[in-house]
Amino acid sequence: MFEQNPIRENDLMMTRRNLFGQASLGLGTMAMAMAMANLYGADSSNPQLRQKAELNGGIHHKATAKRVIYLFMSGGPSHHDTWDYKPKMTDMFGKELPDEIRDGQRVTGMTAGQKSFPVCPSKYKFKKYDNNENGVHVSSLLPHTAKAVKEMCIVNSTFTEAINHDPAITYIQTGSQIPGRPSLGAWLSYGLGSDNKDLPGYVVMHARSQHAEQSLFGRLWGSGFMPSDHQGVLLRSQKDAVLYLNNPKGVSRANRRQQLDALAALNQQHHDSFGDPEILARIRQHEMAYRMQTAVPELMDISQEPEHTYKLYGEDARTPGTFAASCLNARRLAERGVRNIQIFHRGWDAHRNLPHEHENQCRDIDQACYGLIMDLKQRGMLEDTLVVWGGEFGRTAYCQGPLTRENYGRDHHPRCFTTWMAGGGIKPGITYGRTDDYGYNITDKDGNILKPQPSKDDKWVPGTMHIHDRNATILHLMGIDHRKLTYRYQGRDFRLTDVHGHVIHDIMA
Template sequence: MNPFFNRRQFLKTTSNGFGYLAFAALAQQQALRASSALAAKSPHFAPRAKHVIFLCMQGAPSHVDLLDYKPKLMADDGKSAPSIAGRYGQAKLMRSPWKFSQYGKSGLWVSELLPHLAKQADDLCLIHSMSTDLPAHPQAVTQMHTGTTQFVRPSLGSWALYGLGTQNENLPGFITINPPGNATRSYGSAFLPAIYQGTKIGGAGVPGGGALARRFGRGGDQASMANIQNNRFSTEAQRTQLDLVQALNQSRMQQDGGVSAEVEGVIESYELAFRMQAEVPKVLDLSKESSATKALYGIGNETTDTFGKQCLMARKLVEAGVRFIEITHGNWDHHFNLRTALERNCSEIDQPISGLLQDLKQRGLLKDTLVIWGGEFGRTPYSQGEDGRDHNNKGFTLWMAGGGVKGGMTYGRTDDYGYEAVENKMHIHDWHATVLHLLGLDHEKLTYRYAGRDFRLTDVYGTVAKEIMA
């Protein structure tokens, strides 16, 4: 029985006849909790990773300026771009304004824009051959998260939670930090039960500081989640009220034949919301972290403070057992003002991400946590105007670290200018299949029956890149 449930108090809140009927329905409901939709589930095979932290750089970072070093692009700066796939036309090639150097024992090439991340080179797997279907932000963002460009489908985080369940029944299994206001598809569960959708913290697409920093609480050390506190009723009164509502939900489900994904999702979400009131404030409180830890993430520095707090929050959520965490950092769409804007973006995320990797590693968490960094596509090697790059979906870079991935390696290759993937091409479907595989899930077996057919994240595609696995 739920420790907050009081039979006598519950019966007092109902009429005599209905009270006993409701109590019987409630007993059935609590018996079903043992087989909760969020209960931890056995993976298809031994997992390499138990958690995912996805650092989503929305707007599409320029791979040729950050992680995909192209000497020929440097040498041919200003020349007419050769016609590749009929796209280059008369555009002029534009070299990266920033210097690249090799780092770590692995000698990975990293731009001077990412000096802190460069020190973690031997933990990074740089995937240089990413590709997606369309060079348009809404469609590409949707495909990166759901596998499709146009239909409403469950997100990657929802599929992971559906396949594995959670390790902490008092917290959501999937949390998204600072999602853009129009990003519901990116963390939605679509036709999966509602309990598998992401829980939002922050938002409004603010990349750092300002309103978002204020939203993250008193002095910035206490993050907030909407409606996490009830100022009208005590915990006991809320439990009594919820028990009545849940009894009605159970009664409705029995009327519908005993099985209803929609009603089950409501029941689970109500129970989780109740339990979260005690757990969430403790997990999101950063005030007890040491000064050294905060400095590692760049907390206290105006440039890195907000994203640093979000990355530290992600580490705390992993420690607490949350399965999938996504952090969004926006405004990477550099059609102009590349030199100033890209440098600013990198300065906001470089130290916090490096700190996250170091912190996870020193706590023994990196081996079980898959950290992913990337955007929906890349940028062109030719210029757009005097100081910008256009969209490029044919070849771009994404990196992964920890969670059973080989560190200090590159996988795949783009052509000499960084325009198109030409070796070990990894489509979004392949990437999804690989992430699920690292979590111990077979992407072909992870299915959900809806509208008369079995759906999966990768549709009928997807090849696992086993070469990158430790």
């Protein structure tokens, strides 16, 4: 009986949430004033903010990095076998790790039943490579990356509290061990957007690995409670680079344009009725998808790259889906104005057969990491492109399972692990932070064991880098004050670093 009365029909469609929302317009007006202040203070959809970011290269201060390429080694690479050289462990082979070193640390369920914790030195030789200070030792597993140490800042004192994979990866990606928060890339998209209107501000790739045991979830590059157009867009290596990139058979590009215009009009009407900001995000996503139909195929066509590029990245760069091909695509994305690019490489969770697995993993990434850094440098892009490498935690100094000199395993270790950064305003050719003779605890310059915790600026322990500090530093290099970039949700202002985080100025050029 109400078919001819659209107003009455709209009333019947009203949900309980809509009813309470419209019934509280008086209080809502005050809330809206606060929300608008927050919106225009940080949201990248604000034209004034976008213009400001373009003028000075950042929101809150002048940026040194225009973009970040984040190479995430999922599973936890062993710092003992790659970057953190501990020769004294060789003399301790098989002996019990001193109690004062472990100091009652919580262990995972995989080693909780072990009656002993034998010291496990690396089987790999380390060679000293010159940098701008006193040189740095690098494992024989990374001969190519080692040649780029003059461009890198190697951080041996990264630490976290999470000891298991999912909370640890969620923590380092979103600033919280509990799922549901926006990812680092979503925060950058929210604050800075993209310099290319035809490509998203945040692009994600998964590189193939021989040991990809663990799953990765979309929430790791998701937008959490932010509008969904800030989430990472996953590029695939096979068939369509993005799902449904091509139009269905019989649908021309002109037809698709007409469909999107009609859909946008309907969505706009729906937004005018209900005021849900996610509807506007949906419109923006549809428009971005339409433009990507032209931009993505050109981006993913690497057949025109010169031969010297493949020599730089290695022959694997010719094979779609490899880490090397992903690094090459990352450089192409960076050239086209994408501000945040992340490559996930799984398979670093080596519990029982670490040498075999890490040899394969390092073979996948070694030349590609070197190639990416040098490719950016020779194109004049390294100075304003931040390259970040690392996993969610490190590996233990003691062995998990049977120990021999040729084969061993290591458990998860959050107290200290090695990450590195290059370009984008990072001081090149330095190491930052120290660990004890067992690579088990962070120490000061005199060798005293430190026990840092997540802290604010006034309680930060020099020489340490908590993952909140790391994210705060990344944002700072991109022209963002991590304390000021906030998003209001459920009555609270959220930020990537929560109430923690210290910018590490010591590693900046």
